[in-house]
Amino acid sequence: MSDCIFCKIINREIPATIVYEDDKVIAFNDISPAAPVHVLVIPKQHIDSVSQLNEENVRVLPDIYLAINKIAEKLGIKENGFRVIVNNGKDGGQVVYHLHFHLIGGKKLGSLIV
Ligand code: 5GP
Ligand code: ZN
Numbered sequence: 001m002s003d004c005i006f007c008k009i010i011n012r013e014i015p016a017t018i019v020y021e022d023d024k025v026i027a028f029n030d031i032s033p034a035a036p037v038h039v040l041v042i043p044k045q046h047i048d049s050v051s052q053l054n055e056e057n058v059r060v061l062p063d064i065y066l067a068i069n070k071i072a073e074k075l076g077i078k079e080n081g082f083r084v085i086v087n088n089g090k091d092g093g094q095v096v097y098h099l100h101f102h103l104i105g106g107k108k109l110g111s112l113i114v
Pocket of ligand 1: 005
């Protein structure tokens with residue numbers, strides 16, 4: 001996806017602070033952090049959103065969650081806990097249409113905003 005900012009981060013066309021990378025997944029600091037730790041964990045394969053998951057591309061989800069655990073460990077938030085948020089679509093508050101998992105922690109988080 002040539003006009004997707006997260007694909008551009010994957011391709012090193014725009015800069016980001018990358019905190020984790022493997023062959024299927026990449027993770028980088030959110031440009032506008034909501035907490036001391038706020039990392040975006042994304043599949044390297046472009047998928048617009050949760051609602052675009054299908055029988056084939058859904059296989060990336062285990063890789064995402066394994067990466068989340070590794071990153072949480074690396075950043076020292078695994079023991080105390082963290083939150084994973086995925087916004088989907090207009091009403092879900094999704095702004096960037098490349099599937100991403102917000103990994104948020106580093107402090108005691110408040111209750112969910114609805
Ligand atoms: P959404 O609202 O789509 O779930 O979240 C998009 C997230 O991407 C936001 O938290 C926003 O701060 C982050 N973001 C948007 N543009 C960039 C960028 O160019 N670089 C980085 N690192 N994060 C971005
Ligand atoms: Zn993309």
